[in-house]
Every structure is written in C-alpha cells, then in structure tokens.
Amino acid sequence: MFRKAGVNVLEGVHCTSIEDALSAYDSLGSKVVAVKSQIHAGGRGKGTLYSPESGEKVMVGGVKIAFSREDVELYSRNILGNKLVTIQTGEDGKIVNNLYVEAGCAIAHEYYLAILVDREAKAVLIMASTEGGMDIEEVAKNTPEALHKVWVDPAAGLLGFQKRNLGMDLELSGAALKSFFGLLGKLYDVFVMNDCAMIEINPLVRSEDDEIIALDAKVSFDDNASFRHKEWEDIRDLGEEDDAEVRAKELGLSYVKLDGDIGCLVNGAGLAMATMDVIQLYGGEPANFLDIGGGAGEDTVNAAFEIILEDPNVKGILVNIFGGIQRCDIVANGVLASVEKMGLEVPLVIRLSGTNYKEGRAIIDASDLQTYSVDTLAEGAKKIVELIGGEQ
Amino acid sequence: MFRKAGVNVLEGVHCTSIEDALSAYDSLGSKVVAVKSQIHAGGRGKGTLYSPESGEKVMVGGVKIAFSREDVELYSRNILGNKLVTIQTGEDGKIVNNLYVEAGCAIAHEYYLAILVDREAKAVLIMASTEGGMDIEEVAKNTPEALHKVWVDPAAGLLGFQKRNLGMDLELSGAALKSFFGLLGKLYDVFVMNDCAMIEINPLVRSEDDEIIALDAKVSFDDNASFRHKEWEDIRDLGEEDDAEVRAKELGLSYVKLDGDIGCLVNGAGLAMATMDVIQLYGGEPANFLDIGGGAGEDTVNAAFEIILEDPNVKGILVNIFGGIQRCDIVANGVLASVEKMGLEVPLVIRLSGTNYKEGRAIIDASDLQTYSVDTLAEGAKKIVELIGGEQ
Amino acid sequence: MMSIWINEHSKVLVQGITGSQGTFHATIMIEYGTDIVGGVTPGKGGLLLDMAEKSVSVYDSMFEAIQATDADASVIYVPPPFAAEAIMEAADAFDQIKGEGVIVCITEGIPTLDMVKAVAYVNQRPGIKLIGPNCPGIITPGKDGGCKIGIMPGHIHKKGRIGIVSKSGTLTYEAVAQTMSIGEGQSTCIGIGGDPVNGTGFIDCLAGFQADLQTEAIVMIGEIGGTAEEDAAAWAAENVTKPIVGFVAGATAPPGKRMGHAGAIISGGKGTAAEKFAAFELAGIHIAKDPSEIGAVLAAALKEAGLL
C-alpha cells in the first residue's frame, strides 16, 4: 500500500517458510537484512517467541537484524510456527505464520511517526518523535516534550507549513527535511484514501544519505468504512483473528471473548459492558462481551447462544435485555428455540425489561425451561454468580 | 479539457478551412451538425458576421445548424476569415480563424450552467437555469427566480446534496438527474484543478435519451495561477488578443487600450483608473489604462512609452506618479531616456509626487525637454487637455 | 426555559422517511406524540405517507422541507454511506433558512473520517446542534405524550426533573427506569452516542441542564475510551451546581479491544473506567458502581441537596 502510494520503503519480500526467507536473502542483494515477524500487533521488536507446544522460550525479539545467510536461517526457524508474545498481544501471544525479509539500509537516526484520529479534537492527529524504535507509550509518559503533535484542520487538509514545521521539530533540514515533507504528505493521503484508523511507523529512519524511509509500519482501518473498501477483504488475515469474533461479526453481533465463565447476551454495547461490570462486582467473571444490536430477530438470538456455548469455559448464562426497538417477546422466543435446538446444561438467568417485557416473561414462564427470571441487572448478576457457585 | 475529465460532450472536430469542415462532416457520420465560430467571447450564436474588407453583413448567427453537406460548406465559407461581432466583442468584432464542427444530438431541453468565484461570498458559485441558450444576463435581469445558485463551502467542497438539489431545481429526475450529478462533479473538479475564473456552459442540454451534455462552453482562467499551469501557454490563442496588451504583460505592465487620444503612464492600478477618470472629467479622452507597477526601473518606463506611442491616436501624454516604493527620480530618468530614444512629437505633462519627487522634478527641469510639470492630478489633466486643444 | 434544545412542541422532519427504519420510527414517534411535520427522501418529493392516522408530506430536499414546514429539528435514518452528507445537508439548510436547528443522527456505522468532515461542517454553523451519530436520540417527555426524536422506547419515560445524558443507548433506558423506580421523571434525555467522533458532547448537555429551569438533577452515563468523561467532570466541578449521578460502563473491558461502539476501546492504557470514576469522584459527582443502583444514589443525592 505504501509502495503504491510512493512512500519511501525498503525493498523486502514476504515469506512463509525458511526456504522462502533464504531465497529472499539471496535476491535482495543486501548483506544485512531485517527478519521480521508479521502479526497484527505492535511491540514485535521487544516481544518474545515461545514454542506453542512446550511453552519454552525460543528467542527474544520478533524482529532481528541478520548479518549473514546463516543468521537468516536461524532467525526464520526461531520465528515461524512459534508464538510471539508482545505487550499488545496479551499473554497468549500469536502464532507467527508470516515473516518479512527486508533489505538493510545505513541508518543515521530512527524516528517515530503515527497518524490517527484524535477523538477529543475531532481531527486527524500526527505525532512524531526523535525517539524512534522505542515504545511510544513510554515516550509519551516519560518525555512528553519529545512527542511533537500536529492536528489537521478538517477543512484545509494537511498544510505545507505543518509538514515543514513537524520536520523541523524532528531537527531535520536540507534534503532530509524535503524527503520527510514528501513522505508525510503521501502518508496522510494514504491515511485518508484508505480510511485508516491508525498508521504507526516505528521506526521511521533517516538513512545516511538523508532519505527518510518507513522501515516498519502498523496500519489499522476504520471498520465502518469497509463498504467503500472492497479491497480490504483481500488483505485481512482472517486466520489470525479470533474465529468466534469474526463469525459473530458476520452475523451482526459484537462479540469479544474474555477469560471468565459467565456468558452474557445483551442488547446494546453500553449495557453489555455494564452487565460484565456488574457480574464482576458481585464476584463473578464474564466469559464474553456480546451485543446483539438493536432489533435482533430470533435467528440472531440463536446465533448468539451458539457462540456463547462454544466457549468451553462457560458455566452459566445471563441474558440481559432492556427493550427499546428490541422486543422482549422476540428475545424470549429466540432463547426457547436455542435451548430446544442446542440443549442447555448450564444455568440460565433472564432479565427482560422495556418493550413487551410482560409478553417476554410470559413466554419464558409458560415454557418448561429451567430458568430464573429477575427484574434488575443486579439481581441477575447475583443470581448467576450464586448458581455457578462463585462467591456471593 | 472537458473530454479528458470525463465530462459529457459531443463529438466534434476543429477546422481552419472549408475543406476541413467538409471532411469533418463526412467523418462525424451525423446528418445534422453544428458549425460554430471559435473566438474567445460569448454571444456567438446571436452575433453577426461581417466582411472585414467591405464591412458588409455576411450572415446573422455565428453558430449554425447544418442539415446537409451543402449547408456546412455555406456556413463555413460565411464564417471563416470574416469578422464576428457579438455583445461581448465590442463594435470591432473579432476575425474568426477557427471553427468547430460538432455532431448533432436530439435535444430535449437546453439549460444554462456557470461556475465562477463569487467575490462577495468568497466562495465558488454555481449558477444554473432551465433557460438555456438564452443570454444569461437577460435571465438574471428578467427572471432571477429562474436562476438557481449553489455556493461551495471552501472547507467541505461541493457536496452530493448540493449537486442533487441543483439538479432537482432544474426539474431533472431519474437518469437525467444522475447524469447531471456526475457531470457537475466533474465540471467542478475541472474548475478547481485548472484554476478557472469561469466556466460557462450555454447550452447544457438534456438529450432525448436523458443524457446531460455540455454543448457549448466558454472557459476563462485565473491569470494569477499561471505559474502552476505551464500547459496554458499551449492553449492560449495569442493571435486573437490585442497585441500591445500581450507585449505589455510580458514586460510587467498592465495595459488596456482605449479609444481616446491622451496616453497615460501611471504607477498603481487605482491611480491609473483615477487618472483616466479625471482626464475625462476635464473634457479629454484617455487613450489607455497603463500601470507600470510598483518599483519600476528605467527600462519599464521606456517600454511603457513605446507602447503608448505605438497608438497612432495618441496626441498627448500625461505621466502621473505618486511614489511609494516607486522613486520619482527613476521615473524622471526613464522619461528622459525614452524621449531621447524615440523622439517626442506630442505634448507631455508630468506630475511627480511622493518618494523623491524633488529629485525627479529637478531632473526634468534640468533637461531641455519640452514638458510641463504640475503638482496635482487635476492640474495635470487640465493641462494636457488644454495642450491638445480639447475643451477646457 | 423548560427542558433543553427541544420541547414538547418542536416540529420535526425525518430524513430517509421512506426507508424501512425511517417509516417504522416515524410512525412510532407520531404515536408517542412527536410533531412530525414532514420527511425528506430525494426524488420522492410530493409523496404523502399515511402514518398513525396522520398524513405526512415527503420533500425532495431539506431546504424545501424546512421552508415548507418551519421545522425545528430533523432526525436521520439514512444508511451509513450517505449519512454524513445528510447531516451536512440538514446543517446547511437549517443554517441558511433559520440560523438554527437540532439534527439527530441515529445511523450506526458512519466512517470516522466522514464524521470528522461533517462535525467540522456543523461546527462552522454555530446555531446548529448535532446529536449522535450512532445514538438513541433525544426525548423531552410531556404531560401527555411529548417530543421523542429517535429510537428510544417512549413509554418508559415520564415528564419530570431529572436530566439524563449518556453515551450508550440501552444504558440510558436503564437510567430512565432507575429514575422511575424512585418516582422521578425526566426533563430531557439525550443519548450522545458512542462513536469516536460525534456532535454534542457531555459538556454541552451539562451546560444545557444547568441552565434549564425544569432540570434539578442530572444522571450522566459514560463508557470507556477517550477522555470526554474526565473533561466533563472537570468542567462540571467548576460550572454545575445541580447534583450529578455518574456511572461508567466497561470496568471489566480488556485493553485494545473494541467493545461494540467504535469509540469504546482502551488504547495506550488510556480511557479506562477506573480513571473516569476517579475523575467523577474528584469532581464531586455521586457514583453508582452498578446501574441498578442509580435510583438509590440519585435519591440520596437529591436528599443531600434538599430536593427530596
């Protein structure tokens, strides 16, 4: 994407095997190359690789500089198929199936650059620092004065003086400033044209011949804009995302898997979060975030049950509905149908409120379903925690 | 330009001879074609062609619909080499050296569309009317309610709803509305990308199959933006502009030829206009507008004299300088050098004021030049009118 | 001033009225008592829709519709690809014709950069207020019916003295139910939406409630992500004298994961519920740790302020 937009990047080759990596090394014609783990998470350079079977530590650092063909072989062996844990992957880490072998360049200095939407300013924000290669959150915490910021006026776009001033803040001049000016303009265009949520370049480097080059980049997109970016379907690495989350999305559900044991089925994102919070407040641990959205039909409720029950940790389920557009009777019918179809071996607590809650309750009560109906979220949380035997 | 931008236009061929026009007719394969005089002025359809030698009237209408090969021959003969006088060319008219033979289309309705910069609103203004083909100034005067206007927010650009609403104002719907929507977006892009001063499409037509097509267009550019449009040099038809005005521009002068007999040489556009006004106020007629700009050197003054003296009508010259950046002594030396070089057979009145006016006067007075020095513009105007024997 | 921004008699237009969502909710709004004066669907101008025993005119453009109806507000049920344009069309038309207007955008899933542009456009027109997008809307319950602009269930509301502002839809309903549980009604309830870039924020609403004679106490519901709650708390500490009860959803949300709402994400360790609760506490806002407690906390706050 960057290369197509004319952004300076180093030559490199995507690889999925050690053989690939070696032939990439041969073809790049650069003695020194970088061997980089490719996963969708930051902090790779400072991450650690573990064997997925034994859990043994294999190598420190997910991005390595190789000075020889032997190095390339060693590093790619240590990376491919192993689990990379970084500060952004969580404890579980992610299996690395792809790596990138990249030609080296003589680096004079490393910088940090990020483009994102600043929700407070309601504008695109560009952040840059002379402290490249570092963890930017550390820089922001410890030396905020080293982090230079430029907000893009939505009306005027990124202006020349802003690019120039940011470059000068990075102490660039002459050819390097010119190169930075050009690169930043192109990067901003990439950000806007591609509806990015964030572009992070770490490090951005100045080569010894004063070229500014994006050495390593992490890009995320605004999901809401997918309707005008059919091309995203091709570059999305589905294998890497949590399977259930992807499937849930296709079904119109918002689902995030968590570590607890109480499944939640809720309408509305805020209420879904609050449901998790209250479960924890009363001593339980939520197994997931799940928002069935507004106006879900029986099918959606069915799909939601399926996804919740797939998680082997789930020991009980709390359904929490405050009907607005959503009618409680539809949810009630969906719950009955799901239980009938899938069977239900864990306790179920149902709280129905708002639109048609009386009808909904009547449906549940009339069934021979083993459930507990409650009036409020707090009651529901207490009940489900009690039922699965957690602390009360 | 329009075709390149994807704006709907009819097929057509540029011609400079009757033979060209006939072979264009053969190649277009359309039985009905339009034969259009090509000059840089509007009102061609309603203009009249005259023989440049005899002054005899040759044909009424500079744009004709030809229904046969014979028509094409007749119309191109009547147009080429003759003088077209329209409400915008002035009495002198313009010799037509180019014509355009254009395939016909089945016209369901004619509209008017213009894009320009509205100086009061400081924004781009789009005007459209269902009264196409008419003289828009008439429409603006007689039926202003038929003229629909949309201002483009400089921050947001031309928005979809504005294109749609303007189309609906023109009573378009369905495929025609869609076609208009697309055309207007492209035209606006053409306007902005090419730094236009004005795009006027008259008529814009709806064909019987609901396509919106730009049938005839007049485009002018913002001279200030020429530095970023090297391509303008190619499309400018220099032969048609007043020779002296073009040469003056190249020399850094603003010159406009007028019909009177008193040449003016002034620094500053406002003062140059005021000088003309005051000459007329005291009974004379200015031969030109001429602004030598700020900080002109002797050379510039020289060039200005040359251009003024080229005009055979000039019977006297008024130099009016109020020095700011401009030094009066430099002007004085320029005047002396010019007179020496070119000789001077007409009376010369000089008014010097502002920066270094004393030095300037001293230079004039010390010379053996036959000139009249005055203190104010009014005195200068009265003096020159008196000298050439006009009324006082 | 009674209630904020809209009152029981506000005249409302529906953008996208001929779409399924638009038709459905326009009917429900009319049933509730909202004065729906017309709808806009380009190309369908002149149509008459029968809705809840009322005949509603469709216009081709917002400009036409406002000129014909003198509407005060508009609500947008237009699909995401066209919603930002609909906001700008409404803003332009209200600004040109009346110099003011309230725009409520219900649509979920508008691209963030579209909203950056639309919000900048709205902010250049100071008389225009945008609520949302991705929100339940705004409601001012009346004595009998009232003005409901959005998708919230009207029947759970009652006219009263509590102002409610929330990022979340269903949690707003929860808060409404909580006020009802202690016998209190609402002045105005506003769902500002959970998108990262939106119109009206907490501070606008708090300022409105503070100035409103009908409102005597405020419930404010935030969620993780951004710093809007912290900023609002700091502002409230200086500017709001009425009691505020606050709750923040997402205490258990893991970092880096988007929790439904595009804006509900803890990034770079920022935007946690703990920080927001702490800011509330510092600002003297009465905290409910469980939304089911909002009623009780509100009752205590009213009592403390001598209002109960």
Next chain:
Amino acid sequence: MMSIWINEHSKVLVQGITGSQGTFHATIMIEYGTDIVGGVTPGKGGLLLDMAEKSVSVYDSMFEAIQATDADASVIYVPPPFAAEAIMEAADAFDQIKGEGVIVCITEGIPTLDMVKAVAYVNQRPGIKLIGPNCPGIITPGKDGGCKIGIMPGHIHKKGRIGIVSKSGTLTYEAVAQTMSIGEGQSTCIGIGGDPVNGTGFIDCLAGFQADLQTEAIVMIGEIGGTAEEDAAAWAAENVTKPIVGFVAGATAPPGKRMGHAGAIISGGKGTAAEKFAAFELAGIHIAKDPSEIGAVLAAALKEAGLL
C-alpha cells in the same frame, strides 16, 4: 481606543524576511519606527540580520517566532505560490498562541482559489484579522515615527484624526496627501487590496473607525468591480455617524476588461463606478469626483459636522 487594529507600539514579524522584498521593506519599516521583532524564513532559523542599526532574529516558523517575541502582527513578503500557505501558517500560530493577531499580506498575484481557501481558514479563527493580499498594508502614524506595516511611503503621513480605507495603493497615498493639504493627519490608513477575494473589507474598517476615539472622519476609496462599495455604503448609512468622504476609481473603464487589479473588472454590467457613486450618495457619503478634490470635500464635511 486610539487608532485601529495596530498602534504605535505593535510588535511585528516579517514573513519572508530573507527575500529581497522582505529585507528591503523590513529595513524601511524599522527606519520609520515600526517595532520589527523578528522574521521568519523556514530553514534560516537562528540567523541574525543587521537592519537599520537593529539586529533582527530569524525564526524557522511562525509558531516559534510568536512564542519567542509575543508579536501582535505579521507582514508577508512571500512569492505568490507560497503566500496563501504563509497566511494560514500565521493564522494558525497566532490563533494557537494568542487567540488573536493581525496578518498583512503584501504579495500580489496569489491565485484566487488559494485565497478562497486561506480566507475560509482565517475566518474560522475569529481573533485573526487578514489585510490584503495585494495591498500596501496598514499604517498608524505616531507622534514620532509610528507603526507602518507594508510598503507605503511613511514620510507622507502624520498622526491625526482621519481614517483612510482604500482598495488601491497609490490612490491611498493620494488620499493621504489630500488630508495633509488641508492640515489633517491620519489615525490609521488601510489598503485592503484590489483582489477579488481578500481578507478585511470596507465594512470591517468602517466599524473600526466608527469605534475608534482618535478617528473623527473617514476617507473611503473604492474601485470598479464587485459590490463591496455598495454594501459598505448601505452599512455605513445605518452604523456610521462620522463624516465619510468617498471616491471610486474607474468611471471610464470599459466593461469586461481587467484594469490592473484582478478584481477591477466590470462584468455583466455590474460593478460600475456610476452604481457605486450612486450608492455613496444615497448613504449620505460626501463624494469627490476627482481625487485631487478629496481635501476640499473633506474640509467641507468636517465643517458641516462642526469639526472644523
């Protein structure tokens, strides 16, 4: 308030100070008495320039320069391709640091669409005032020296009670000389420039003069093209109580021809001098048909107002 927008002690930056125009005029401004506190040329930050026995620091950006000098105003001598950017940089920096500032753009030949963008940018920052482009600038003569921001000849001015506003450069000097011919000095003289799209207009200046204690009468000089003179006359009739003397250049200009200034063109029969003089007359503005008469007309107007 004495004088408008700038006073004798305003601190001024020069954008493009290392260019030939910038260096030349910075030196002359210092000689006149203007407090030039620094200059800006990107990439030349840190340079010290010796000008008229003063040492002037060069900064890399307007942001840096305003932070270092607390400047009140800036004057732009930057070539046309970069001038609109320079205006926006100044507007952004003044707005961010001080919330206000006066920007004077001398540059001639800026593309119109660049100015459409720059003016919109400035107008979104209400504390920022833009004079020009393509103008002589603004001057407030002092008792001894004064503050001259631009290219006008300082020596022709004297402190006094006449405010002057004009679209034209040299005609402004003519007007100044006319006030001097009847023994009157100037409070502030502003050349707003003759480009079709510019910053400050006649009405802004008239409002400033009306509110200014030092100004007792106004000279206003227009030219053909547009309707700014008509609008200003109508506004003045309602809002200005001080006597105004008006002149319009271009009574003899033919239609459709650009008379030097990009804006000075009669198009579609609109923007003629006759219309503008008529509007002046209607608004009770004292008319001079010849700039050499301005002094006499002003003296009569002052007498009529009991000011002479």
